[in-house]
Amino acid sequence: MSEKLVKTPKPYMNPYLAGLGLGLVLLMSYVIMGRGLGASGAFSTATAVAINSVAPAHATGNNFYSEYLGDGQQSPLKDWLVFEVLGVLVGGFISGMFAGRVKKSIEKGPRIANSKRLIFAVFGGMLMGFGAKLARGCTSGQALTGGAILNLGSWAFMMCVFGGAYMFAYFMRRQWL
Amino acid sequence: MMPYFKFDYFGSDTGLFFAFIIGIGFGWFLERAGFGTAKKLAAQFYFKDLTVFKVMFTAIVTAMLGIYFLSVFGFMDISELSVTTTYIVPQIVGGLMLGVGFVIGGYCPGTSVVACSTGKIDAVFFLIGVFLGIFIFAELYPLIENFSNSTNMGKVTMPAFFNIPYGIIVFLVVLMALGGFAGAEWAEKKFGYKKVEVINED
Amino acid sequence: MHELVNTRHNLQIDPHLHIWGWEIGVYLFLGGLVAGMMIISGFFIFTGRTKNTKCSCFLIPIIALIAISLGMLSLFLDLEHKLYVWRMYLTFQWTSPMSWGAWILLLVYPVLIVNVLLKLPEELYGNFPHLRKISEYLNSSHSILQTIGMISMIIGASLGMYTGVLLSALGARPLWNSSMLWILFLTSGLSSAAAFIHLVAREEEERRMLAKADNSFLIFEFVVIMLLLVGFLTSDQVHIEAVKLLLSGEYSAIFWVFVVSLGIVIPLIIQLMAVNNKIRHTVIAPIMVMLGGLILRFVIVSAGQASHWSGQVFR
Numbered sequence: 001m002s003e004k005l006v007k008t009p010k011p012y013m014n015p016y017l018a019g020l021g022l023g024l025v026l027l028m029s030y031v032i033m034g035r036g037l038g039a040s041g042a043f044s045t046a047t048a049v050a051i052n053s054v055a056p057a058h059a060t061g062n063n064f065y066s067e068y069l070g071d072g073q074q075s076p077l078k079d080w081l082v083f084e085v086l087g088v089l090v091g092g093f094i095s096g097m098f099a100g101r102v103k104k105s106i107e108k109g110p111r112i113a114n115s116k117r118l119i120f121a122v123f124g125g126m127l128m129g130f131g132a133k134l135a136r137g138c139t140s141g142q143a144l145t146g147g148a149i150l151n152l153g154s155w156a157f158m159m160c161v162f163g164g165a166y167m168f169a170y171f172m173r174r175q176w177l
Numbered sequence: 178m179m180p181y182f183k184f185d186y187f188g189s190d191t192g193l194f195f196a197f198i199i200g201i202g203f204g205w206f207l208e209r210a211g212f213g214t215a216k217k218l219a220a221q222f223y224f225k226d227l228t229v230f231k232v233m234f235t236a237i238v239t240a241m242l243g244i245y246f247l248s249v250f251g252f253m254d255i256s257e258l259s260v261t262t263t264y265i266v267p268q269i270v271g272g273l274m275l276g277v278g279f280v281i282g283g284y285c286p287g288t289s290v291v292a293c294s295t296g297k298i299d300a301v302f303f304l305i306g307v308f309l310g311i312f313i314f315a316e317l318y319p320l321i322e323n324f325s326n327s328t329n330m331g332k333v334t335m336p337a338f339f340n341i342p343y344g345i346i347v348f349l350v351v352l353m354a355l356g357g358f359a360g361a362e363w364a365e366k367k368f369g370y371k372k373v374e375v376i377n378e379d
Numbered sequence: 380m381h382e383l384v385n386t387r388h389n390l391q392i393d394p395h396l397h398i399w400g401w402e403i404g405v406y407l408f409l410g411g412l413v414a415g416m417m418i419i420s421g422f423f424i425f426t427g428r429t430k431n432t433k434c435s436c437f438l439i440p441i442i443a444l445i446a447i448s449l450g451m452l453s454l455f456l457d458l459e460h461k462l463y464v465w466r467m468y469l470t471f472q473w474t475s476p477m478s479w480g481a482w483i484l485l486l487v488y489p490v491l492i493v494n495v496l497l498k499l500p501e502e503l504y505g506n507f508p509h510l511r512k513i514s515e516y517l518n519s520s521h522s523i524l525q526t527i528g529m530i531s532m533i534i535g536a537s538l539g540m541y542t543g544v545l546l547s548a549l550g551a552r553p554l555w556n557s558s559m560l561w562i563l564f565l566t567s568g569l570s571s572a573a574a575f576i577h578l579v580a581r582e583e584e585e586r587r588m589l590a591k592a593d594n595s596f597l598i599f600e601f602v603v604i605m606l607l608l609v610g611f612l613t614s615d616q617v618h619i620e621a622v623k624l625l626l627s628g629e630y631s632a633i634f635w636v637f638v639v640s641l642g643i644v645i646p647l648i649i650q651l652m653a654v655n656n657k658i659r660h661t662v663i664a665p666i667m668v669m670l671g672g673l674i675l676r677f678v679i680v681s682a683g684q685a686s687h688w689s690g691q692v693f694r
Contacts, residue, residue, distance in 0.1 A: 012217075015228045016358075018210035019235025025202035026236060027243035032195050034180030035259045037203050039287035040307070047311045064318040074629075083193045083636060085290055087200020088207070090645055092291030095208035097649065097658055104296040107215040107283065121215075121299040124282015125289070125306020126313065127274050132286060133314040134325055135271025136261050139279075140203075140287035142268075144233060146261055148240035150335040150346055153263030157272040162230075164276020169222035172280045176219040193632035197640060 010099040026148055033080070036145025040132040042085040044068050049076055064133075081141075109176045120175060179253035204291050213291045215283025215299055222280050224368035227361035234354040245347050263330040282306060399684060402457035404677040408571070409450030410542045411564050411672065413487065415572025416443045417535025419589075420494065425528030428585075429497060429518065435580040440494035442579070447487055476548040480541045483534070490534045493517070493527055539565035546683060553621035554686035555679070559607040564676075566603055570596035571672035574646075574665035586660060590650050593668065597647045604639065621686035630682040638678060642671015 012018075029036055048068035052059035059065040069076045096102040108117040132138040135157050137146070143161060146154025178184050182192055210232045211217045220226035247253035279285055282303045284292055289307065292300030318325070336343040416439050423429070423436035496513050504511040517523055543561030550556065573593035580586045611622035625634045646664035653660045 012211035012228075013206075013209040015210060015231040016235050018206050019232040020239050021206040021209070022203070022232060023236035023239025023243070025199060025206060026240040028202070029199045030240065030244055030258055031179045031247070031253065032181050032199070033192060034183040034257050037199070037287070039285075039290060040311070043286060043304075043307055044311050044315075047308055047315065051312070051315070062315060062318060063322065064315040078190075078193060078632060080189075080192060080196045083196035083632065084200035084203070086636065087197040087202075088204035088287065088290045089200075089294045090197075090641070091201035091204025091206075092208040092213060093204075093294035094201070094645070094648065095205045096213060096291075096295035097652065099209075100658070101208070101213065102295045102658075104298065106298045107292070108299065109216070117299055118302045121282050121284075121302040122306035122309070124278045124280075124284075125303040125308075126310035127278030127306075128282060128284075128286060128303075129307035129310020129312075130314045131271040131274030131278060131310075132307075133271070133311055134321075135268045135275065136264065138275065138287065139233075139285040142261065144236060147237040149244060149255075149258055149260060150241065150343070150350070151260055151263065152330065152333045152335050152338045153261065153265060153268045155335060156263075156265060157268045157275075160269050160272025161276040161279065164273035165222045165280045166276075168277045169219075169280050172219075173223065175281075176216065176283075177223060177225075188627055190629060190631045191627050194635045197632075197636045 009101045009103075022144075023148075026144060030148070035080070036141070036148065037084065038081045038137060038141030038145065039085055039088070040129070040138040040141055042079070042081040043129070044133065045076055045079050045082055052076075109174070111177070112175050117175065120172075179247060180257055183254070183257040203287070204294070207288055207291045208295065212288040213295045214297065215292065215303075218285075218288060219280060219283050220370075224364045225370050227365055230361055231358060234357055238351055238354045241347060241350060245343065249344075260332040260334065263333050264326065264328055265330055266328040267325050399457070399680055401677070402453040404673070404680045406450045406454040406457070407542045407545075407564065407676040407680065408673045409446050409453070410484075411539055411568025411676070412571045412575065412669075413443045413447045413450065413568075414535045414537075414539030414542070414565065415568040415570070416440075416446070416576065417487070417490070417494075417531045417538065418569060419572055419576055419592075421528045421531030421535060423528070424494070424497070424531065425525055427521070427524070429524060431582065432498070433581045435576050435582070435585055436494070437498045438579060439576060440491045440497075442575075444488070444491050444495065447484070447491070451484065476541060476545045480545055483537050483541050486534055487538055490531055494531060497524075497527070536565065539568045542568070546679065551688070552683045552686055553617045553688060554611075554624065554683040556618065556621075557607055557610055559603060559610055560679075563600065563603045563607055566596055566600040567672045567675055570600055570643075571669045574668035577660075578662060578665045587654065590654050590660065593665075594647060594650050594654065597643050597650075597668065601639070601643050601647075604643075617688055624682045624686055625678070629685070630678050633674065634678050634682075637674045638671050641667055642674060643668075646671070 013021075026037055044064075045068045048059060048065040051065055052069055059069060093102065106114050106117055108114070128138065132141075135142055137143075137154075137157075139158075139161060142154050143158040147158055181187065182189075182195075207213065211228055212232070217226060218229055221229040244253065244255065244258070248255040275285070282289075284300055284303045286304075286307055289300045289303045293304060314321075330338075335341075336346050339346070420436040420439040420443070423434055428434045428436060496510070497517055498514060499510055504514075517527065540561045543564035546552075546555040547557060547560040570593055573589050573596055577586055577589040577593060580589060608622055608626065611618045624630050646667040649658075649661075649664040649667075652658045653664070
C-alpha cells in the first residue's frame with residue numbers, strides 16, 4: 001500500500017493560466033478590500049512584535065518598529081497581511097499536497113553543496129528583507145500589487161528587481177545551473 | 178460600490194477572514210505555477226524557464242484590466258484603492274537589492290512562504306534571512322531614515338505622472354506584456370532546458 | 380465558587396465578567412480531550428480490542444491521567460481561595476454544574492486507574508506481583524472488560540458534556556446561553572482525542588480507523604457550530620448581539636480562521652486525502668485539530684465573558 005502512495009508529482013499549471021488565476025485573486029483583493037497582496041509587511045509585523053516582547057522600550061523608541069506595533073488598542077498581529085500570509089502558507093500547502101509536491105528537499109543546481117546553498121539562501125534573504133523595507137514592499141506587495149494599479153514607484157521598482165537579478169545572475173550561475 | 182471594505186460593507190475583523198481566504202488563493206496559484214521551488218524561479222534569470230515573467234505579467238494584466246473595466250463601468254471607485262507612496266530613489270536601490278537577493282537566495286518573501294509550506298529547507302533558511310534583513314534595517318533605521326524617506330513623490334500613478342489617459346497606459350501595458358510573452362516563448366525555445374540537454378549529448 | 384453560585388449578585392459579574400483567564404480555557408480543553416480519550420479507549424475495550432497487545436487503549440489511560448491532572452492543576456490555579464478547595468467535596472449541590480463537575484472529576488480518576496491496571500509494564504509486575512493478579516482478574520472475562528469499557532464511555536461522555544454545561548448554566552452571559560454548547564464541546568473533545576490517539580497509536584489499522592472517525596467528528600463539529608450560530612441568530616436581540624462577537628466582531632477573525640478554517644475544514648481536507656490514500660498520514664492534521672480545539676475553548680470563554688444581557692459588549 002505504501003508504494004502506491006509514492007507518486008510522481010503532477011506537472012505545473014500552464015503559466016498563463018496560473019497568471020490569470022493569480023490576477024483574479026489580486027483583483028478580488030482589490031474589489032473586496034481595496035488593497036492588494038503582500039508578504040514582507042507581515043514579516044515586519046512579526047519582527048516588531050518579537051522585538052517588542054524582548055525589549056519593549058527599545059521597540060517603542062524606534063520609529064520603524066512603533067509603526068508596525070500600532071497604537072496598542074489591539075494586538076499588532078491582528079493585521080491584514082499577517083492573516084493573508086497565513087493563508088498563503090495554507091494555500092501553498094494544499095496545492096502542493098493535491099499535486100504530490102510536498103517533500104523535504106533543498107532546491108539547488110547540481111554543482112553546489114547543500115551547506116553553501118543554505119548560506120546563500122540566508123544571505124539572499126537578508127538582502128531581500130532589507131531591500132523590501134527600503135522599497136516599501138517586495139515582489140508581491142510592490143511589483144504585483146502596485147503594478148496592477150499602475151503605481152509609478154512600483155513599476156520603477158519592478159524594472160530594478162529584474163535588472164538587478166539579470167545583472168547579478170552570472171555570478172550565481174554555479175548555484176543554479 | 179467596490180471596494181467593499183472602503184464603503185463599510187463589513188468591519189476590519191471580517192476583513193481579516195477575507196485576508197486569510199485571499200491568502201489561500203494567492204498561495205494556491207503561486208504553488209500551482211511552480212513558484213514553490215527556487216530552481217524554477219532562478220531559471221528565469223538564465224532564460225531557461227520564463228514562468229516567473231509570464232505568470233507575473235499575466236497576473237498584472239488581468240488585475241489591471243479588471244480594475245480598469247470595473248471603474249469604467251462605474252462599479253468601482255478607483256480613488257479608494259490604496260496606493261503606496263513613491264520614494265523613487267530608495268525604491269530603485271531597494272529594487273536592485275531585491276533583484277540581487279532574488280538570484281542569490283532563490284526566492285522572494287511571498288514565494289518563500291509557499292516553498293516553506295511544501296517542505297523546502299532552503300526556503301526556511303531564506304525566510305530566516307528575511308527576518309534578519311528586516312531586523313538589521315530596523316536597527317539601522319535611525320541612521321537611514323532620512324535616505325529612506327527621501328525623494329518623496331507622493332501617491333503617484335503612471336497616468337498622472339506622464340499625463341497620459343489611464344486607458345492608454347493600460348493599452349500600452351497590455352501591448353508590452355503581449356510582446357514580452359512572445360519574446361519569452363522565443364527565448365525559451367532558444368535557451369530552454371531541452372535544447373541544453375540536446376547540445377550536451379552532441 | 381461563591382461568585383458563580385450566586386450569579387450576578389456581585390461586582391465581578393456586572394458590568395462584565397473578567398475573572399476567567401487562560402486557565403479555564405486550558406482546563407476545558409484538557410477536560411474535553413480526556414473525555415474523548417475515555418470514550419474512544421472505552422470503545423476499544425468494549426469491542427474486545429484488548430486482545431491486541433499493541434492496542435492504544437493501554438497507553439491512552441496513562442496519558443489521560445496526566446492530562447486530567449494538568450487540567451485540574453490549571454483549574455486550581457484559577458481558584459481565588461486555593462486552600463479551600465476541599466470544601467467542594469463536603470457538599471453536593473445538585474443544581475450546580477460546578478458541584479457535578481467536581482464529583483465527575485473525582486470519578487474520572489478511579490475509572491482511569493482501572494483502565495491503566497488492565498496492562499502494566501513487565502518491570503512493575505516483577506516488583507509488585509499483586510498487580511499482576513489484578514490485571515489477570517480484570518482480563519479474565521469478557522463481561523468484566525465490557526463493563527470497564529462501558530463505564531469509561533459513560534464517565535467520559537459525562538465529563539465532556541459537563542465542560543459545556545458548566546458554561547451554559549451560567550445564565551449571566553448570553554453567548555454561553557445555548558443548549559448546543561455541550562454538544563459542541565463534547566464533539567470537539569472527541570475530535571481532539573481522535574486526533575491525539577491517531578498520533579500515538581502504533582497499529583496502522585487503528586490509525587486509519589481513528590482518522591476516519593476524526594473526519595466524522597470534524598464534520599459533525601462543523602455542523603454543530605453552524606447550528607449554534609443559527610440558533611443564536613434566530614433568538615432575541617441580546618443573543619444576536621452576543622453572536623456578532625463571533626460573526627463580525629472582535630473575535631470573528633480568530634474564530635473563523637483558527638477555529639473553523641485551520642481547526643476543522645483544512646485538517647478535514649488533509650485527512651480525507653490521507654484516508655483515501657492520496658497522500659501519506661502526517662502529524663500536521665492532528666496537530667491542527669488539537670490546536671483548533673484549544674483555541675475554540677479560549678474564544679468561547681473569552682467572547683462569552685465579553686457578551687452581556689444589555690446587548691452591549693464589554694472588554
